[in-house]
Amino acid sequence: MIRVQREDFDIGLELAKLTKNNHKVGGLTSFVGLVRDIAAPETISSMTLEHYPGMTEKQLEHIESIANQRWNLEASLIIHRYGKLDLGDQIVLVACASAHRGEAFEACHFLIDWLKTKAPFWKLEETASGSKWVEAIDADKDAAHRWSYK
Amino acid sequence: MKLLYFAWIRTNLGVSEESVDVPSEINDVRALLDWLINRDESYKAVFSDLSLIRVAVNQEYVDLDNAITKGDEIAFFPPVTGG
Numbered sequence: 001m002i003r004v005q006r007e008d009f010d011i012g013l014e015l016a017k018l019t020k021n022n023h024k025v026g027g028l029t030s031f032v033g034l035v036r037d038i039a040a041p042e043t044i045s046s047m048t049l050e051h052y053p054g055m056t057e058k059q060l061e062h063i064e065s066i067a068n069q070r071w072n073l074e075a076s077l078i079i080h081r082y083g084k085l086d087l088g089d090q091i092v093l094v095a096c097a098s099a100h101r102g103e104a105f106e107a108c109h110f111l112i113d114w115l116k117t118k119a120p121f122w123k124l125e126e127t128a129s130g131s132k133w134v135e136a137i138d139a140d141k142d143a144a145h146r147w148s149y150k
Numbered sequence: 151m152k153l154l155y156f157a158w159i160r161t162n163l164g165v166s167e168e169s170v171d172v173p174s175e176i177n178d179v180r181a182l183l184d185w186l187i188n189r190d191e192s193y194k195a196v197f198s199d200l201s202l203i204r205v206a207v208n209q210e211y212v213d214l215d216n217a218i219t220k221g222d223e224i225a226f227f228p229p230v231t232g233g
Contacts, residue, residue, distance in 0.1 A: 067207035121232025136229030
């Protein structure tokens, strides 16, 4: 399941819903992305996430279906927020449930790596010297490509 | 066709979306970009380095040689930075 929303989410509640009444699940992994204060060399005070409504959902559904083809998952969830976010706010939740931890860990890692290079979101950071669009970094691209050669 | 712009492309052009009627010989993304660049200085500046531009046609990633037709939704944006 995927969700793109302005509102915050409750991790505990989301994880509980994901595995409720499914007793085949033996492992549940999650990744949560947060707004941090450093955008070297400056510090940031807040950020705004822009996205491409329609394409965002399509891309997230596509990435999620690839993960489900590749790993044997009982359930998966991606929640990504947009709009204005403050320091420490939750940006994204990726969670994967499987019979065993190995598949759950790998699928979760794959999803966040691919999401960072494919899902059409853009971060605008507010710093003391004004607002700046975040530039994509090669390390994210490398992290995503790693999965192609598994 | 409907054109959409995101992030710094949107802010630099000062427009988030527009409808354009292009000549019939404009039949792929590259030709559309050339047409836009010749239209106005602001487009010329924004699209001066195409390595910084990603393109989606009808909400799917495409290359510059992808064919386009009249009813398409074509989006231009920088490499994504979500997550």
